[in-house]
Amino acid sequence: MSSSDLEKNALDVSEKDVAVGYAEPAAAHDVSLYGRIQTFANSYAMEARGVERVPEDERTDTSLLRPGFFFFSINMVVTCLSTGALGPQVGLQFWDSLCVIVFFTALGTLPVAWFSLFGPKLGFRQMLLGRYWFGFYGAKIFTFLNLISCVGWSAISTIVGAQMLHTVAADHNVPPWAGVLMITIMAFVLTLFGYRVVHTYEKYSWLPTLIIMFVIIARLKMSGAFTTGTLATGTIEAGSVLTFGSVIFGGAAGWTTFATDYVVYQPKNTNLYKLFAVVFFSIYVPIVFVELIGLSCFMGTFTSERFAQGYNDNSMGGLLYAILVQDSLHGFGSFCLVILALSTVGGTCPNNYSFGLSIQALAGIFNKIPRIIWAIISSGLFIAVSIPAYYSFEEYMEDFMGIMGYWVTSYISIATIEHLLIRRGFGGYNFDDYNDPSKLPPGYSTLFAFLVGVGAMVVGMSQTWWTGPLATLAKGDIGFEITLGFSALAYVLARPLEYKYFGR
Incomplete structure (x- = not known):
């Protein structure tokens, strides 16, 4: 195979690979720009592995x-x-x-x-x-x-x-x-x-x-x-x-x-x-x-x-x-x-x-x-x-760390419920499915629960640029607490219906 063929093969990722969010690492003798960068990384003992799963x-x-x-x-x-x-x-x-x-x-x-x-x-x-x-x-x-x-x-x-x-x-x-x-x-x-x-x-x-x-x-x-x-x-x-x-x-x-x-x-x-x-x-x-x-x-x-x-x-x-x-x-x-x-x-x-x-x-x-x-x-x-x-460091830090607490609670509640309720533990994961959208959850219940959490966040947050009505009543920020509760409730209600309809 010519060097031009090698470069073409390295750069042309199939539509399926792009769709699922994964592309194979460059070949060992790849002369493309990607391959040269990876070779440089390997020569200096830099970690070349990307986001792909680490095998056992x-x-x-x-x-x-x-x-x-x-x-x-x-x-x-x-x-x-x-x-x-x-x-x-x-x-x-x-x-x-x-x-x-x-x-x-x-x-x-x-x-x-x-x-x-x-x-x-x-x-x-x-x-x-x-x-x-x-x-x-x-x-x-x-x-x-x-x-x-x-x-x-x-x-x-x-x-x-x-x-x-x-x-x-x-x-x-x-x-x-x-x-x-x-x-x-x-x-x-x-x-x-x-x-x-x-x-x-x-x-x-x-x-x-x-x-x-x-x-x-x-x-x-x-x-x-x-x-x-x-x-x-x-x-x-x-x-x-x-x-x-x-x-x-x-x-x-x-x-x-x-x-x-x-x-x-x-x-x-x-x-x-x-x-x-x-x-x-x-x-x-x-x-x-x-x-x-x-x-x-x-x-x-x-x-x-x-x-x-x-x-x-x-x-x-x-x-x-x-x-x-x-x-x-x-x-x-x-x-x-x-x-x-x-x-x-x-x-x-x-x-x-x-x-x-x-x-x-x-x-x-x-x-x-x-x-x-x-x-x-x-x-x-x-x-x-x-x-x-x-x-404006103090203001930036307070606002950022508060907002972090809001969206992370949605992440925590949805992921934990999915793992326990749908996956039923670590045995419920097929390692090959992460690249195949057709075998993963459709995501509608996730979007619904996340948006419900955002709504709860807005009414419960207290930041320098916005104070929600519930935060006003509480005289303080209750954003992450109600975001956690409402995201979890919305997902528990929506996900079983989604799973029953789509089977995944």
Whole structure:
């Protein structure tokens, strides 16, 4: 076969492959652009595998420490400091904010641990697995939303790191965009090498961050600025709890749509109880720990004018600068801030990695573009969103994390009901069906349940740009709670009828 024939065969994906969203990888000696990129990836030990199912003979990662360290590390980041600091900003004090963090983080972590079990059992990435629950076309709704989530989460992580770099380098006139660019490039390079390198990086990156967290605790204690405030009661207090709870839930539950991506190389016979426990606690513990530190730091702004000024000038980066550098540790404090800033790379890598997988699951034509190219494109999007969002960070973070909680609850409720009610467990999945729309759910009940959930979200949400009538009555955000309930109810009513009529 001539080289021109090879190139033609590599680029001409059949209509059936495009329709079902899958195209075969390039041949070993492919001279097309696709083949050359894949060859380049292989030569530098980059992960060339795309969104396709991982076969059982390749699932050889038997260590549960790997996913444990991974999830622990991506949540042992300064982003959670900023999340914890939002409690007092919506009207809560220390003790009620603490209760919200402890309870709603557990609520948001449960679905992540639950969906992680599907990785070793089925071998599918999270977005491809969604085709069994939502149908081939219905899954595109959640895949598209997941792409937006990847960009949004990376922007949050990148901005927090950039705030700290900007604060430390303020005397050198380093602009915020420079910090955004530095963190994004570092995450991009790590992401290129895929699953194993990302896991290896996350295995160790949490340790310096944890040490610095204890340094922050010590310096905050020595400053004498910490205060618990006064515990309030009443309708307004309850509304603030709901609003802050929505943010905390969204922060933890946001990992749901990435869950299997990082355990998919675990063997099929993995102990699911142990995996569930490992994933749950490796997410729950660091989030609660770091968010409580962020909450405690912000409480210091009520008694220290220097802390308050630092936060007003440069958000969490300025507050930590006041705690660790000014009248404190000076040069060593600046070093700690730089290390904390770079820790956000760990929180950005998974979003970059999952973006490439999600875009390939969205449409068959995107499989003709190697995952390496998608890593470049996603990094560009992260930069484009991060720089303008930098200047209104608290508002951006609160709105984004709240909205995450809304749509993820629809995802959780529909997928869980389909798995338990229709699939009746892991035995109800035919591995060959994910490429065949005629053997997957039609998706009408998914669309119906999702739209019902959107309607519930609109009337129950409380954001800076919209407050629904039920949120007004509740004096707080109840969007994710009623979205979960109404999506589940709509799907339970519609899906059995759809299954009876279509037989799938």
